[in-house]
Amino acid sequence: MTVLELSQKWHLASKLTLSNYLEICKIKVVLMLVLTAWIGIALAPDMQRGWLAQIMSLLGIGLLSASAAAVNHVVDREIDKKMARTRHRPIATSQLSISSALIFAFVIAVIGCVLLLIWSNLLCTLLTLGALVGYAVVYTLFLKRATPQNIVIGGLAGAMPPLLGWVSETGTLSAPPWLLVMIIFTWTPPHFWALAIARKNDYQRANIPMLPVTHGVAFTKLCIIAYSILLAIVCMLPYLIGMSGWIYLLSAAVLNLLFIGKSINLYLHQCEQRAMALFRFSISYLLLLFVALFIDKWWM
Ligand code: HEM
Ligand SMILES: CC(C)=CCC/C(C)=C/CC/C(C)=C/COP(=O)(O)OP(=O)(O)O
Numbered sequence: 268m269t270v271l272e273l274s275q276k277w278h279l280a281s282k283l284t285l286s287n288y289l290e291i292c293k294i295k296v297v298l299m300l301v302l303t304a305w306i307g308i309a310l311a312p313d314m315q316r317g318w319l320a321q322i323m324s325l326l327g328i329g330l331l332s333a334s335a336a337a338v339n340h341v342v343d344r345e346i347d348k349k350m351a352r353t354r355h356r357p358i359a360t361s362q363l364s365i366s367s368a369l370i371f372a373f374v375i376a377v378i379g380c381v382l383l384l385i386w387s388n389l390l391c392t393l394l395t396l397g398a399l400v401g402y403a404v405v406y407t408l409f410l411k412r413a414t415p416q417n418i419v420i421g422g423l424a425g426a427m428p429p430l431l432g433w434v435s436e437t438g439t440l441s442a443p444p445w446l447l448v449m450i451i452f453t454w455t456p457p458h459f460w461a462l463a464i465a466r467k468n469d470y471q472r473a474n475i476p477m478l479p480v481t482h483g484v485a486f487t488k489l490c491i492i493a494y495s496i497l498l499a500i501v502c503m504l505p506y507l508i509g510m511s512g513w514i515y516l517l518s519a520a521v522l523n524l525l526f527i528g529k530s531i532n533l534y535l536h537q538c539e540q541r542a543m544a545l546f547r548f549s550i551s552y553l554l555l556l557f558v559a560l561f562i563d564k565w566w567m
Pocket of ligand 2 (some may be wrong): 297300328331333337353395398399402411424425429
């Protein structure tokens with residue numbers, strides 16, 4: 268083998284390893300979590316910490332979220348092997364060993380904690396660690412396998428980042444960021460159940476008690492409508508307490524009308540593609556809602 272061939276092989280192997288590590292971090296989800304944490308910082312009272320401290324805090328929150336995602340991949344490897352959507356994952360296919368994944372998760376968690384301790388504060392570090400344990404242990408190891416309410420309760424961990432961002436800035440707990448947590452908390456069930464309807468057979472095969480498996484698709488669709496209405500109500504709270512203005516109110520009204528409309532549409536039609544479309548819409552919805560919160564705060 269020539270030196271050129273060897274270097275090409277090494278290049279390919281390292282690219283593959285990097286993409287495996289990125290995959291177990293659930294990088295797109297983590298980017299969304301970091302975005303919501305950033306809005307938490309942007310809406311908090313300005314503590315004159317400067318942009319470097321804010322970026323480092325977001326990096327810390329992102330690293331701890333990625334660590335939680337990596338642990339989820341290790342804990343769920345047997346389930347992942349049984350589901351069409353997840354059976355190509357690096358740990359499920361043994362492309363990445365359990366020990367490498369756990370060492371990786373530990374190292375990035377330690378770096379994340381150090382960043383948060385240096386650039387934010389102890390309360391933010393502890394709360395972020397709490398969210399990590401909430402997702403990687405409480406949701407993944409216990410709730411996911413135990414009850415169809417798994418994602419309702421477990422959703423709290425993923426809903427925490429706006430509060431984490433706010434606390435990284437202020438060092439104290441206060442009421443306004445909890446409203447943002449409540450928004451993501453209420454958004455999570457329709458976000459996930461839409462996907463669970465489309466992937467019902469996967470969950471059935473893996474023996475995971477997701478709502479469409481235990482209570483049927485029609486009931487799950489009704490729950491999605493109920494949560495989308497609740498979400499619309501919760502979304503009004505930032506305006507009602509004077510935290511956000513009319514740009515946010517208008518954006519939230521349009522987005523929620525669309526969400527409710529699409530949920531009702533899903534109930535009225537038996538079509539797997541509509542469920543996937545609602546799942547994808549839920550992601551754009553959250554992105555646009557949080558961008559609207561930001562624009563509302565900084566353009567007025
Ligand atoms: C317990 C709570 C949650 C559950 C059970 C859940 C479930 C899922 C699942 C199963 C997927 C599909 C992943 C895949 O295709 O491999 C997904 C995708 C996604 N979720 Fe969630 N989710 C939750 C919370 C959140 C939160 C809090 C956020 C952001 C704030 C979020 C953002 C996203 C995004 C951006 C994607 C698309 C990822 C991609 O395209 O690769 N999720 N979610
Ligand atoms: C520190 C902090 C904020 C932690 C939150 C971590 C985090 C990555 C939350 C996202 C929730 C999520 C993607 C759940 C899906 O898990 P699943 O196992 O049901 O989905 P899967 O089958 O795709 O793995």
